[in-house]
Amino acid sequence: MKKMLLVLVALAVTALLQAGVCAAEQTAWEKGGPKWLYVTPTKKPPHHGVYDEKMKCLDCHSYDGVDAYTSATMAMKKSKKGTAPRKEIEEAVLNTLKGKGDYREIYALATSYENKPLATVIEFVIDPKTFTFYAMSEKQTEKLFQMASNQNVSLAYMKQRENYDYFGSALGVQIVGKATVLQGTDPEFETAARIYIPTLPMPAPNPTMPQPPSVDMLIEMIRAGKIITKVVPERIVIMNRGFKEKGYHAVQILYPGEKK
Numbered sequence: 001m002k003k004m005l006l007v008l009v010a011l012a013v014t015a016l017l018q019a020g021v022c023a024a025e026q027t028a029w030e031k032g033g034p035k036w037l038y039v040t041p042t043k044k045p046p047h048h049g050v051y052d053e054k055m056k057c058l059d060c061h062s063y064d065g066v067d068a069y070t071s072a073t074m075a076m077k078k079s080k081k082g083t084a085p086r087k088e089i090e091e092a093v094l095n096t097l098k099g100k101g102d103y104r105e106i107y108a109l110a111t112s113y114e115n116k117p118l119a120t121v122i123e124f125v126i127d128p129k130t131f132t133f134y135a136m137s138e139k140q141t142e143k144l145f146q147m148a149s150n151q152n153v154s155l156a157y158m159k160q161r162e163n164y165d166y167f168g169s170a171l172g173v174q175i176v177g178k179a180t181v182l183q184g185t186d187p188e189f190e191t192a193a194r195i196y197i198p199t200l201p202m203p204a205p206n207p208t209m210p211q212p213p214s215v216d217m218l219i220e221m222i223r224a225g226k227i228i229t230k231v232v233p234e235r236i237v238i239m240n241r242g243f244k245e246k247g248y249h250a251v252q253i254l255y256p257g258e259k260k
């Protein structure tokens with residue numbers, strides 16, 4: 001009995017010490033971010049998104065110990081109600097990023113080097129089967145050095161506003177993932193090029209080249225001079241006001257790597 005008491009006392013002391021350590025950490029950087037960044041859920045606005053009946057305001061409007069830094073988006077994941085089926089989210093993403101039918105679109109690509117972010121305007125092609133993104137660049141551009149040193153990237157696609165109706169018809173896609181910078185000698189370069197090249201405008205007719213030039217020929221032309229960037233998305237967030245008409249949240253989240 002005495003032994004057990006000792007163990008209990010020891011456990012309590014350890015817990016107290018740990019709490020002390022946590023408190024010290026907390027002063028360095030507020031755990032869960034500053035409180036004033038959270039919504040104070042006193043009154044629910046009429047345009048508030050739907051959620052499961054049993055949920056409380058604070059389930060979404062406070063730090064849950066897991067995910068503070070993406071709080072607004074992640075709060076959506078906590079409610080079944082309002083979440084679109086995966087297939088519908090996939091379709092909406094592809095529909096938004098389909099370009100002129102070639103799945104080629106213009107994005108802002110965010111990279112970072114020594115904790116300093118850089119956003120670059122760049123065309124990517126999404127492979128509709130895998131949701132992998134491919135871009136081709138000249139060598140020696142800033143973003144390539146950034147991605148070679150840090151694979152963590154984010155992409156944003158945004159529909160530009162029309163007729164001052166941004167909030168009515170807002171449509172955007174945010175991607176978080178890992179980038180791999182491929183040179184011509186990488187085995188993956190060719191696989192990537194076969195997806196990317198058919199979306200390129202063809203070179204002007206010239207006597208040394210059959211018309212249209214074959215993809216194989218074009219791959220050899222770019223192999224030495226170009227770099228292909230492949231981005232494998234971990235999370236894709238789509239904001240589409242159109243979802244609301246179906247009773248879903250305007251924001252939906254897709255994890256392409258997750259098993260179906």
Ligand code: HEC
Pocket residue numbers: 039040041042043044045048050051052055056057058059060061072073075076078079
């Ligand atoms: C399922 C998660 C969830 C629950 C439960 C929830 N909210 Fe929210 N709430 C959100 C999200 C997500 C936002 C959107 C943040 C944003 O993008 O503006 C939000 C926004 C708000 C806003 C700000 C709206 C604005 O336009 O500025 C208020 C106020 C609010 N909620 C109050 C409440 C109250 C009160 C309750 C409980 C009765 C509640 N919420 C329950 C997820 C939730």
